[in-house]
Amino acid sequence: xxxxxxSLRNRPPTPRWLARLRLILRYGDRPWNALTISMAGLxxxxxxxxxxxxxxxxxxxxxxxxxxxxxxxxxxxxxPVKGIFQAWxxxxxxxxxxxxxxxxxxxxxxxxxxxxxxxxxxxxxxPLGWLFELLAAIPSVVYGLxxxxxxxxxxxxxxxxxxxxTLGDVPVLGVFFKGPIPDSGASLLAASSVLxxxxxxxxxxxSRDVFLAIPRTQREASLALGATxxxxxxxxxxxxxxxxxxxxxxxxxxxxxxxxxxxxxxVGNSIGGTLSLMRPGYTMSSIIANEFAxxxxxxxxxxxxxxxxxLFIITLLLNILARLLVWRVGHRxxxxxxx
Amino acid sequence: MSTGTQLWMGASSHQFFQSKRRYRQRQLTNQLMLSxxxxxxxxxxxxxxxxxxxxxxxxGQYINLSFFTHLPTPLGVVGGGxxxxxxxxxxxxxxxxxxxxxxxxxxxxxxAFRPNxxxxxIVRFGTDVLSGVPSIIVGLFIYALVVKSQGHFSALxxxxxxxxxMLPIIVRTTEEMIKLVPNSLREGAxxxxxxxxKTALSVTLPAAAQGIVTGILLGIARASGxxxxxxxxxxxxxxxDIGNIIRSGIATHQGVFTILGSIIGxxxxxxxxxxxxxxxxxxxxxxxxxxxxxxxxxxVVLLINILARVWVxxxxxxxxxx
Numbered sequence: 055x056x057x058x059x060x061s062l063r064n065r066p067p068t069p070r071w072l073a074r075l076r077l078i079l080r081y082g083d084r085p086w087n088a089l090t091i092s093m094a095g096l097x098x099x100x101x102x103x104x105x106x107x108x109x110x111x112x113x114x115x116x117x118x119x120x121x122x123x124x125x126x127x128x129x130x131x132x133x134p135v136k137g138i139f140q141a142w143x144x145x146x147x148x149x150x151x152x153x154x155x156x157x158x159x160x161x162x163x164x165x166x167x168x169x170x171x172x173x174x175x176x177x178x179x180x181p182l183g184w185l186f187e188l189l190a191a192i193p194s195v196v197y198g199l200x201x202x203x204x205x206x207x208x209x210x211x212x213x214x215x216x217x218x219x220t221l222g223d224v225p226v227l228g229v230f231f232k233g234p235i236p237d238s239g240a241s242l243l244a245a246s247s248v249l250x251x252x253x254x255x256x257x258x259x260x261s262r263d264v265f266l267a268i269p270r271t272q273r274e275a276s277l278a279l280g281a282t283x284x285x286x287x288x289x290x291x292x293x294x295x296x297x298x299x300x301x302x303x304x305x306x307x308x309x310x311x312x313x314x315x316x317x318x319x320x321v322g323n324s325i326g327g328t329l330s331l332m333r334p335g336y337t338m339s340s341i342i343a344n345e346f347a348x349x350x351x352x353x354x355x356x357x358x359x360x361x362x363x364x365l366f367i368i369t370l371l372l373n374i375l376a377r378l379l380v381w382r383v384g385h386r387x388x389x390x391x392x393x
Numbered sequence: 394m395s396t397g398t399q400l401w402m403g404a405s406s407h408q409f410f411q412s413k414r415r416y417r418q419r420q421l422t423n424q425l426m427l428s429x430x431x432x433x434x435x436x437x438x439x440x441x442x443x444x445x446x447x448x449x450x451x452x453g454q455y456i457n458l459s460f461f462t463h464l465p466t467p468l469g470v471v472g473g474g475x476x477x478x479x480x481x482x483x484x485x486x487x488x489x490x491x492x493x494x495x496x497x498x499x500x501x502x503x504x505a506f507r508p509n510x511x512x513x514x515i516v517r518f519g520t521d522v523l524s525g526v527p528s529i530i531v532g533l534f535i536y537a538l539v540v541k542s543q544g545h546f547s548a549l550x551x552x553x554x555x556x557x558x559m560l561p562i563i564v565r566t567t568e569e570m571i572k573l574v575p576n577s578l579r580e581g582a583x584x585x586x587x588x589x590x591k592t593a594l595s596v597t598l599p600a601a602a603q604g605i606v607t608g609i610l611l612g613i614a615r616a617s618g619x620x621x622x623x624x625x626x627x628x629x630x631x632x633x634d635i636g637n638i639i640r641s642g643i644a645t646h647q648g649v650f651t652i653l654g655s656i657i658g659x660x661x662x663x664x665x666x667x668x669x670x671x672x673x674x675x676x677x678x679x680x681x682x683x684x685x686x687x688x689x690x691x692x693v694v695l696l697i698n699i700l701a702r703v704w705v706x707x708x709x710x711x712x713x714x715x
Contacts, residue, residue, distance in 0.1 A: 086590030165433030193618030282423035312527020
């Protein structure tokens with residue numbers, strides 16, 4: 055061993071690159087910081103470039119149709135062959151299905167969250183919570199498949215014809231319930247119901263976490279004053295956790311607006327021109343899913359990308375709104391230090 | 394002045410009975426609303442059992458060995474499987490994880506230690522926005538970014554789209570897990586003279602490894618079930634078979650990288666994509682295969698989810714025990 059060890063005098067000078075590498079390894083914090091910062095920046099870059107690329111690629115449609123593309127009209131036309139595109143039916147479909155889904159889902163979700171956080175015995179809480187998170191994890195195509203072959207014929211078609219026969223002739227609201235519902239059940243109502251099932255776990259599990267984070271003292275104080283459990287929940291816990299619950303609802307709304315596959319499979323995919331929930335319709339995401347891969351012209355795909363851009367902007371605004379709401383309400387509610 | 398105070402000050406019998414009725418009413422409301430929450434709970438769990446039960450029942454009938462080992466047959470020919478989709482799903486998911494995990498962890502490291510800096514705030518907001526972007530929009534974005542510039546659909550484009558969807562999940566979980574690592578560990582390493590990057594790689598991140606793996610698993614579960622971002626990035630490919638590609642590559646004396654290139658460079662199918670296409674066809678055998686695909690998909694996704702959660706439970710118990 056020793057005879058191989060070079061004496062200090064004879065040792066060749068360290069190459070410059072090696073010395074440099076050693077330096078970097080010893081004081082490598084600058085490259086490390088640069089690396090983490092650039093990866094953090096990558097996320098921003100992705101978000102920004104989604105917006106920029108959608109804006110650039112929708113240029114043709116924007117210059118051809120202007121704002122008229124998005125205007126509400128009674129008889130919108132979507133004609134790839136003639137090159138006439140109006141997006142209103144899709145915007146309406148997306149808004150109405152998400153709205154109905156939200157209206158149906160919020161009471162159920164809050165009920166579930168209350169049950170999971172306040173009422174259910176401890177041994178049942180974990181398994182039930184897991185079941186909910188599994189429900190949120192099922193891929194949306196599976197919801198769609200189950201929707202087409204099971205849920206629509208069994209639930210939606212009978213429900214739809216019932217609603218159409220009872221509410222269809224009511225003066226103002228009747229517009230939304232005018233039948234007849236197709237035999238397959240594929241309609242805006244079907245999309246709304248499937249969306250309800252899909253967003254309930256999202257809203258419920260976040261709201262449950264909100265309830266669980268509320269300090270015990272709030273409950274004890276209210277109960278000690280003689281309030282019933284329901285009064286404690288509705289007058290103390292829900293106002294206390296309102297910011298979080300609002301955030302959960304907005305997240306659920308975001309999921310409903312962007313949901314593609316399940317909705318495309320059950321919504322019926324037709325531009326009906328009616329406002330009725332009982333008739334087949336179309337949503338923004340489903341028109342993109344159905345037509346983008348087979349767009350007939352550059353104008354066609356550009357119009358589809360503009361629809362995508364509008365959807366992106368809506369979800370972006372919702373996210374900002376959620377943040378602001380949480381921030382505002384969070385400042386109003388007295389904060390306690392809790393573990 | 395509330396009813397209780399009035400009673401205390403000597404209420405009339407009329408007031409007394411009124412307050413008693415009021416009390417009973419409150420009790421009734423209480424019981425009604427509480428049982429309503431139980432009913433909602435029950436209502437909300439029904440779909441889970443209904444979906445899983447039905448998929449197992451239907452898919453179980455049509456699943457067989459050739460479903461996993463054969464390529465799709467032309468319409469009308471009996472048999473065939475979805476080997477192309479299974480291999481495609483694996484390729485897409487592995488590639489997407491490769492693209493998403495390193496940036497995700499590094500970005501999370503930055504955010505965890507500088508949460509209140511300007512960039513940290515923006516990045517956390519950006520992560521929130523990214524997790525809220527509809528998956529079909531990500532598909533459009535990758536189409537414009539990759540497919541259009543490459544000129545063709547590919548597994549690579551699909552994998553990048555999936556990676557963008559995994560990124561926010563990984564960043565969030567990793568950030569939470571890094572924050573849970575006791576500060577004393579890190580300070581100890583720094584005090585011994587270890588530079589920041591070495592501390593991160595050999596102390597902080599390994600200490601948070603369990604949680605990070607959970608985040609990656611959840612990201613993979615999400616990616617393997619996604620369809621919308623693949624519609625116009627990975628597109629679909631009935632003849633995709635890695636075995637064939639490798640064999641023909643070796644036969645024509647191609648290099649390893651050329652073969653790898655042709656594995657990720659061509660359009661691929663994935664299980665959810667196949668399910669979607671088959672479900673819309675009027676042929677019963679295709680629909681049966683869609684149910685079988687749904688069964689495989691549900692088993693994979695739910696298994697990953699359950700494993701990840703059980704793991705977290707065990708870890709938390711161990712941490713609490715010590």
